[in-house]
Amino acid sequence: MHTLDNHLPTADLQALDAAHHLHPFTDSAELNDKGTRVITRADGVYLTDSDGKRLLDAMAGLWCVNIGYGRVELADAARRQMLQIPYYNTFFQTAHPPVIELAAGLADLAPGDLNRVFFAGSGSEANDTNIRMVRHYWASLDKPEKTVIISRENAYHGSTLGGASLGGMRAMHAQGGLPIANIEHIRQPYWYREGGDMSPAEFGLARARELEQAIARIGEDRVAAFIAEPVQGAGGVIIPPDSYWPEIQRICDEHEILLIVDEVICGFGRTGKWFGSQTYDIRPDIITLAKGLSSGYQPIGASILSDRVADGFIAHGGEFAHGYTYSGHPVACAVALENIRILREERIVETVADQTAPHLREKWLQLADHPLIGEARIAGMMGAIELVADKAGRRPFEASEGTIGLMCREHCFANGLVMRHVGDKMIISPPLVISKAEIDELLVLALKSLDDTLRDIHDKGLMKAAA
Numbered sequence: 001m002h003t004l005d006n007h008l009p010t011a012d013l014q015a016l017d018a019a020h021h022l023h024p025f026t027d028s029a030e031l032n033d034k035g036t037r038v039i040t041r042a043d044g045v046y047l048t049d050s051d052g053k054r055l056l057d058a059m060a061g062l063w064c065v066n067i068g069y070g071r072v073e074l075a076d077a078a079r080r081q082m083l084q085i086p087y088y089n090t091f092f093q094t095a096h097p098p099v100i101e102l103a104a105g106l107a108d109l110a111p112g113d114l115n116r117v118f119f120a121g122s123g124s125e126a127n128d129t130n131i132r133m134v135r136h137y138w139a140s141l142d143k144p145e146k147t148v149i150i151s152r153e154n155a156y157h158g159s160t161l162g163g164a165s166l167g168g169m170r171a172m173h174a175q176g177g178l179p180i181a182n183i184e185h186i187r188q189p190y191w192y193r194e195g196g197d198m199s200p201a202e203f204g205l206a207r208a209r210e211l212e213q214a215i216a217r218i219g220e221d222r223v224a225a226f227i228a229e230p231v232q233g234a235g236g237v238i239i240p241p242d243s244y245w246p247e248i249q250r251i252c253d254e255h256e257i258l259l260i261v262d263e264v265i266c267g268f269g270r271t272g273k274w275f276g277s278q279t280y281d282i283r284p285d286i287i288t289l290a291k292g293l294s295s296g297y298q299p300i301g302a303s304i305l306s307d308r309v310a311d312g313f314i315a316h317g318g319e320f321a322h323g324y325t326y327s328g329h330p331v332a333c334a335v336a337l338e339n340i341r342i343l344r345e346e347r348i349v350e351t352v353a354d355q356t357a358p359h360l361r362e363k364w365l366q367l368a369d370h371p372l373i374g375e376a377r378i379a380g381m382m383g384a385i386e387l388v389a390d391k392a393g394r395r396p397f398e399a400s401e402g403t404i405g406l407m408c409r410e411h412c413f414a415n416g417l418v419m420r421h422v423g424d425k426m427i428i429s430p431p432l433v434i435s436k437a438e439i440d441e442l443l444v445l446a447l448k449s450l451d452d453t454l455r456d457i458h459d460k461g462l463m464k465a466a467a
C-alpha cells in the first residue's frame with residue numbers, strides 16, 4: 001500500500017458509509033442514493049478527493065482551518081505532547097503545562113480585560129458552559145431570577161441542546177423539543193432580505209433596539225445576558241449595518257446584562273483583526289472560541305471571562321458544578337498553542353488585513369455585476385452572494401429556498417471549488433493563508449460556476465421570481 005492511495009476504492013467507501021455512518025445535518029436517505037464525497041488529502045488551500053480530483057476549499061473546512069492544511073508543526077506538537085502526557089484531567093485541583101500556557105496566551109491575546117478561560121471540547125460545549133456560567137454568576141450575586149438569555153433569529157451557536165436553543169435556526173428548533181426554557185430571540189440585522197425600504201443605518205438601529213424592547217418586555221431583573229456573533233456565519237454571512245453594534249453596546253452598557261460575543265468563527269483573524277469584537281469595537285463580558293483556535297487540527301473550545309464576571313464568579317460562586325472530561329485536553333492545547341505561534345510569527349492576521357482581504361474584497365464585490373447576484377458582501381475573509389431572480393426588486397426565486405443554492409454548490413464542486421450554500425446564498429470563508437493568486441483562481445471558478453448555474457436555471461425554466 002503506498003501512502004497516496006491508502007484507502008479502499010471510492011465505491012466501496014461509499015457503500016460502507018451508507019451502511020454505517022450517519023452524517024450531521026444530512027438527509028441520509030438522499031445522501032445514500034448519491035454516495036458521499038470522500039476527501040482523502042489536503043494541503044494549503046486545496047483538498048483532494050478519493051478519485052484524485054482537486055478542490056479549492058473556499059470554506060476552510062467548516063470555517064476553521066485558518067492556517068491552511070498540511071502544517072507539519074501542528075502534527076509535531078501533537079506527537080510531542082502525546083508522548084509526554086497524552087491525557088490528564090483538570091478536575092481534581094490539577095493542571096498540566098499546555099492548559100496553563102494556553103490560558104495565559106489567550107488572556108494575552110483576547111481584547112480588553114478578558115483574562116480567565118474555561119475550556120471545552122467544541123464551540124457548542126463552550127456555549128453550554130456560558131448558559132450555566134451566566135446563570136450561576138447572577139445566582140451567586142443573589143439575583144437568581146436573572147436567567148433569561150436573549151439571542152437572535154437565524155443565529156448559530158452550536159448543536160447541543162443548549163447551543164441549538166441559543167441559536168435561532170427554525171429547522172433545529174423543530175426537532176427534539178427546543179428551545180430550552182428562558183431563551184428568547186429577537187430579529188436579526190439582515191438588511192438585504194428584511195430591510196424593506198429602510199436605509200441600512202436605520203434598519204441596523206431598529207434591529208438593535210429590539211434588544212432594549214425585549215429587556216423591557218421580559219424585565220431587566222430577569223435577563224442574564226445577550227449573545228450574538230459579530231457577523232452571523234452559518235446564517236449566511238450576515239454583516240450587520242455599521243449602526244448595529246454601537247447601539248447594542250450602548251444598550252448592554254445601560255442595562256444590567258452580560259454581553260456574550262460568540263467569536264467561534266470571527267475569532268483568530270477571520271474579520272481581519274484577531275477578534276470580531278475588535279473589528280466592530282465591542283466590549284464583551286464573555287467570548288466563545290473554537291474553530292480557528294486550533295485551526296481545526298484538534299477539537300477544542302473555550303469561554304473567556306472578563307475580570308468583572310470572573311471576579312464575581314470566583315468570589316461568590318463556590319464550586320462550579322460543571323466541566324468536561326476533555327476540558328483543557330493537553331494535546332488540543334499544545335496544538336492550539338502551536339497554531340497561535342504560527343499565526344503570530346508568520347503575521348497571518350496582518351497579511352489578511354493589509355493584503356489578501358482587500359484583494360478578495362475588490363474581486364468579490366465585482367460579482368454583484370453578475371445577472372444572478374442581488375448583493376455581494378464581505379467582511380475580512382468571510383463573504384456571501386445573494387442569488388436572486390429579480391436584482392432590481394431584491395426578490396428571491398419562486399422555487400423553494402435553497403433549490404438554486406444547491407444547484408450552484410453542485411456546479412462549484414464540478415468545477416473544483418468548495419463554496420457552501422445557505423438557502424440561496426453562496427458563502428465563502430477560505431483559509432487565511434490563501435494567496436492573491438489563489439484568490440484569483442477562486443473567483444474564476446466561482447464565476448464559471450455562476451455562469452453554469454444561470455444556464456442550468458434557464459434550461460430548467462426556473463428563472464422566475466417569487467410573488
Ligand SMILES: *Cc1c(COP(=O)(O)O)cnc(C)c1O
Nearest residue numbers: 122123124156157158264265290
Ligand atoms: C460552529 C459554531 C459553533 C459551534 O461549534 P462546534 O464546534 O460545532 O460545536 C458555535 N458558534 C458559532 C458562531 C459557530 O459558527
